[in-house]
């Protein structure tokens with residue numbers, strides 16, 4: 001691109017992690033178990049018990065993030081470190097202390113903390129007590145947890161994210177259900193509505209308790225492409241966009257369900273139960289910005305009501321079944337089914353590489369909602385090789401460079417983008433593909449089951465990203 005305006009001076013060059021994938025110390029210092037700690041993990045992959053051992057190495061880790069030159073660092077607080085059972089009478093002092101130390105260390109290095117309140121790690125005790133998100137009781141428990149952390153950290157943390165990837169939890173049943181069979185649609189959309197209410201309360205509590213506090217939702221948003229220019233496919237892409245993306249942002253930002261989708265819910269007997277006062281709460285809890293995670297676009301084809309969608313039950317266990325399961329989940333009768341896009345390249349682990357799709361997504365979000373945007377995840381998760389103490393991850397550099405270049409053009413075109421915070425700051429455990437699937441700028445020396453010395457080794461992408469930040473994006 002020629003003559004594109006430079007990145008704004010106050011652009012937040014960031015990087016992201018989440019508590020359960022990065023911290024380890026899963027049962028230390030009073031921490032309670034979360035659903036992630038006991039999740040049935042796919043055979044041949046590690047669990048989250050030690051992860052990258054950040055809990056014990058946060059000082060060294062923050063020093064590395066400072067060396068990288070980060071302006072902002074996005075991480076999550078584990079609800080179970082603050083309230084081990086989700087709703088204990090008093091918070092766990094040691095849990096508060098850990099995040100105090102982490103936040104103070106970040107601030108000492110001039111790094112702005114951006115904190116996710118909920119990143120897939122529901123307290124297991126609440127799942128057992130009343131079914132977790134299946135019960136509206138969780139709204140008050142979540143609010144109490146949020147108010148506690150706003151009150152405790154709000155003097156130093158001004159930027160908050162509510163629920164990470166609510167849409168992935170609902171649509172793809174990530175950390176909901178057992179990940180093998182589908183939840184009934186009505187149950188899913190009741191859960192979804194409960195999450196909206198919990199989020200709305202968090203927005204209100206943040207505004208009430210954090211002086212100058214700003215808060216936003218953090219769904220996974222990607223542009224949806226039609227497979228062909230057949231009018232039915234184009235409409236299918238619009239409809240699938242409502243189901244996958246707009247539902248979450250329309251409710252969060254406009255306080256309303258998209259009409260056509262609501263009708264689809266009614267027609268398919270899966271409309272969530274709305275109680276008196278719900279819609280008022282949603283309308284009176286407006287976020288200050290939209291944070292979103294972007295990996296790659298989705299392409300769909302029209303799926304007629306009576307046509308059979310893709311099946312996964314008969315696939316043998318393993319990656320093929322997982323892929324088929326995901327395709328089945330990105331299908332909705334009368335709306336659309338997910339298909340492969342021949343124009344979009346993929347990583348070695350079949351994740352789409354579509355930087356132009358990020359550009360399109362930024363434009364759509366800005367033009368629809370007119371709220372500042374913050375990219376909170378984007379990245380290249382593949383196995384890396386450590387050779388003679390070095391990781392030459394040119395593929396990651398290429399991936400990130402292309403995405404950052406598109407962000408710059410979107411900014412040039414008037415999109416209000418606050419920052420770019422790729423996944424992940426350092427290597428951590430992937431949600432379902434263990435720790436050989438790496439995303440970080442820093443290699444963590446462990447294998448799937450051999451913990452080795454957990455040493456931190458800067459990858460080639462570390463030096464590259466440091467230069468990008470130092471030149472404020474001028475030298476990509």
Ligand code: BG6
Pocket residue numbers: 018021164165168220293377381423429430431432433437
């Ligand atoms: C996002 C999540 O869905 O994608 C992260 O917010 C996750 O928690 C990331 O790690 C990458 O996905 P995966 O499955 O490769 O870890």
